[in-house]
Amino acid sequence: MAESLKTRVGRVMAGGLHALLDKIEDLQPQAAMEQALREAGGVIDEVRHELGSVSANRHLAQQQHARLNASHEALREQVAQALAAGRDDLARAAVARQIDIEAQLPVLEATLAELARQEQELQGFTAALLARQREMQEALAALRHSRAAAASAAQPAGASAVEQRLAQVTEAFERIYQRQTGLHAAQPGSATQEAQLRELDALVREHRIAERLARLKAGEL
Structure with missing residues (x-):
């Protein structure tokens, strides 16, 4: 996993909800919310893409490892047959190939172990990022409801500046929620x-x- 992507994962995970809510209190709550959720969604997509690449590479390495083991086993039988037929030259060639395979297997096994480690790490990052994204969405939903209640209690009739800001926050949240989940927030x-x-x-x-x-x-x- 690239260090720059790890840094971005760490930044999303370290970003506190209070800091996000503080930004929403600024003059541009819509821009702050969109930026926070956009970054989280972008990092999730990148991690998932890298997870797919690592999983594919591990699958290819497993196939190669299996082929080399099968070839090594087949060569063992061929050596026995060549020796039985008195063909030391053929047996020597088969043994030489076996030695080459034996040199490759430890390297492949080390590669498999590293790919498995990376895959597990990326799966953990994906789960953690999705949890953080849900927390952000829930916090913003709670903010939307609390502001709606406050605006209703303060001015039950007529559109106020608070209500206009609330409408902006609600619209942005629903748009982002639909983009991230494919669902409507109020469905x-x-x-x-x-x-x-x-x-x-x-x-x-x-x-x-x-x-x-x-x-x-x-x-x-």
């Missing part, structure tokens, strides 16, 4: 979907906790 069933996702996250977390406790009891950790 029917979206609240139910969010609740189901939270329930799924809780189930996954409980499963991980139970699995770790079981490994601790078994003395594996």
